[in-house]
Amino acid sequence: MGMGKDIFEITVNGLKLVVIFLMMVQMVPILVWLERRGSAFIQDRLGPNRVGPLGLMQLLADAVKFLTKENFVPQNAKTFLYYAAPVFALIPGAVAFSAIPMSSPIQVGTFEMFGSTWGPYTFLVQGYEIGVGIVFILGVSSLAAYTLLMAGWGSGNKYTLMGALRASAQTISYELALGLSIVGVIMLYGTFNLTEMTLAQQGPLSFTFLGHSIAANWLPNWGIFYQPLGAVLFFSAAFAESNRLPFDLAEGESELVGGFHTEYGGFKFNMFFIGEYGHMMIASGLMVLFFFGGYTIPFVSIAELNEWAAGVTSTAGKASALVALIHFLAFNIKFAFFMWVFIWVRWTLPRFRYDQLMDLGWKTMLPWALANTIITAFVIFIASL
Amino acid sequence: MPLGGVIFIVIFIALFGAFLVWLAANITGTKPVYNPVKYEPYECGIPGIEKKETKISVKYYLTAILFILFDIEIIFMYPWAISFREFISTGGGAFVFISMMVFIAIFIFGLFWEVKSKALEWD
Numbered sequence: 001m002g003m004g005k006d007i008f009e010i011t012v013n014g015l016k017l018v019v020i021f022l023m024m025v026q027m028v029p030i031l032v033w034l035e036r037r038g039s040a041f042i043q044d045r046l047g048p049n050r051v052g053p054l055g056l057m058q059l060l061a062d063a064v065k066f067l068t069k070e071n072f073v074p075q076n077a078k079t080f081l082y083y084a085a086p087v088f089a090l091i092p093g094a095v096a097f098s099a100i101p102m103s104s105p106i107q108v109g110t111f112e113m114f115g116s117t118w119g120p121y122t123f124l125v126q127g128y129e130i131g132v133g134i135v136f137i138l139g140v141s142s143l144a145a146y147t148l149l150m151a152g153w154g155s156g157n158k159y160t161l162m163g164a165l166r167a168s169a170q171t172i173s174y175e176l177a178l179g180l181s182i183v184g185v186i187m188l189y190g191t192f193n194l195t196e197m198t199l200a201q202q203g204p205l206s207f208t209f210l211g212h213s214i215a216a217n218w219l220p221n222w223g224i225f226y227q228p229l230g231a232v233l234f235f236s237a238a239f240a241e242s243n244r245l246p247f248d249l250a251e252g253e254s255e256l257v258g259g260f261h262t263e264y265g266g267f268k269f270n271m272f273f274i275g276e277y278g279h280m281m282i283a284s285g286l287m288v289l290f291f292f293g294g295y296t297i298p299f300v301s302i303a304e305l306n307e308w309a310a311g312v313t314s315t316a317g318k319a320s321a322l323v324a325l326i327h328f329l330a331f332n333i334k335f336a337f338f339m340w341v342f343i344w345v346r347w348t349l350p351r352f353r354y355d356q357l358m359d360l361g362w363k364t365m366l367p368w369a370l371a372n373t374i375i376t377a378f379v380i381f382i383a384s385l
Numbered sequence: 386m387p388l389g390g391v392i393f394i395v396i397f398i399a400l401f402g403a404f405l406v407w408l409a410a411n412i413t414g415t416k417p418v419y420n421p422v423k424y425e426p427y428e429c430g431i432p433g434i435e436k437k438e439t440k441i442s443v444k445y446y447l448t449a450i451l452f453i454l455f456d457i458e459i460i461f462m463y464p465w466a467i468s469f470r471e472f473i474s475t476g477g478g479a480f481v482f483i484s485m486m487v488f489i490a491i492f493i494f495g496l497f498w499e500v501k502s503k504a505l506e507w508d
Contacts, residue, residue: 183466381482
């Protein structure tokens with residue numbers, strides 16, 4: 001672990017961190033466009049279609065509009081908190097997103113450059129690999145509750161304060177169900193490391209239960225077939241964590257105006273938006289990693305893919321790059337599907353009332369997550385007898 | 386370099402990105418024109434009467450305390466979950482399983498008591 005052993009490796013790893021951050025930020029306008037077009041499609045409207053082909057330039061127009069807005073601080077606001085909140089909204093998303101493995105590592109062999117030989121390298125397609133991946137990502141992304149409180153308190157407005165309290169109470173309540181729903185996943189794979197989890201999910205579905213070996217060749221070896229309840233609970237809690245509809249009680253035009261970002265406009269509002277979409281990306285990424293095989297391709301094991309790539313390319317480095325590219329595409333297809341589910345659900349379901357929301361979190365999802373943990377432990381224990 | 390350093394680099398990148406956006410917004414943005422109404426706290430079009438500190442429900446405080454309690458209990462399950470299979474393979478499975486079930490029983494009792502004492506009722 002670390003940045004590398006010589007200047008080349010450190011440079012590449014440093015650039016990788018920048019690229020992953022930019023990837024996260026650049027995905028936001030695309031998702032906003034997708035959301036607006038998708039909602040228009042669902043509601044039988046047209047959506048943005050004037051600026052550029054299919055309205056794609058709308059993103060650029062929006063960004064320019066955000067930047068040209070007037071930048072001022074309301075009189076009651078606490079200036080430091082008011083400015084710090086949108087900036088800190090970016091950080092949890094960026095830090096947690098960097099820990100998600102998006103593809104298999106790229107091997108670079110020895111080569112000559114600037115008159116000296118540069119040794120073999122292995123570059124991971126993720127910001128940094130971290131042994132306690134899950135705990136780290138959950139811990140970092142729950143820091144977003146502070147952002148909400150900073151924004152709500154710092155704006156000096158009663159609507160923002162109420163919205164922030166609502167949003168943070170909701171976030172921490174669903175954090176329980178979120179944390180508990182993946183205890184089963186951890187038990188199943190016996191690791192916190194996200195790459196090891198991904199590797200455990202390749203090939204067809206097969207396991208041993210009570211001394212019988214059970215195999216289903218028509219199903220991939222994905223976590224969802226072992227942890228269906230955990231997957232549903234995790235995904236629902238992730239909706240509440242990212243303050244998305246049907247759990248977007250932080251905002252409410254008739255009672256709270258805009259919630260915690262009522263007093264924000266221009267690029268500061270934009271940063272909150274990036275933070276919210278960052279949460280959705282982390283949730284989708286984790287969903288893919290825990291329950292849908294990560295970057296692996298269903299029915300094709302990594303060894304088979306490596307063999308095929310070695311046949312069609314000349315060097316080992318090129319083969320690993322080709323495999324990494326294929327894995328990256330596979331990851332992104334699954335990832336895009338879950339991002340679309342986020343948008344789809346938003347425009348399909350109505351919202352909850354606040355007491356219903358808290359009841360669902362504490363009295364329904366927490367007991368079910370607990371039941372999932374007990375059942376998983378019991379089945380794993382019985383299967384070993 | 387330890388892992389902490391890499392995380393600080395990511396934080397620095399995010400801060401730097403935010404700074405660049407702030408800079409661009411200050412260069413391209415409209416210059417603020419003073420208008421007393423604009424600087425008032427937002428209040429659906431009528432003059433605000435409340436002071437800036439508003440009263441909030443004690444329920445939020447209670448929820449936060451209960452969250453800390455239960456979240457710590459959940460965190461205790463993580464190390465157990467990760468080593469559960471190891472314990473099974475070394476023969477200590479029954480002991481570890483039963484001790485965790487006792488822990489979860491206390492957890493369920495706490496949750497039940499909490500619901501029973503109406504700590505989670507929102508009205």
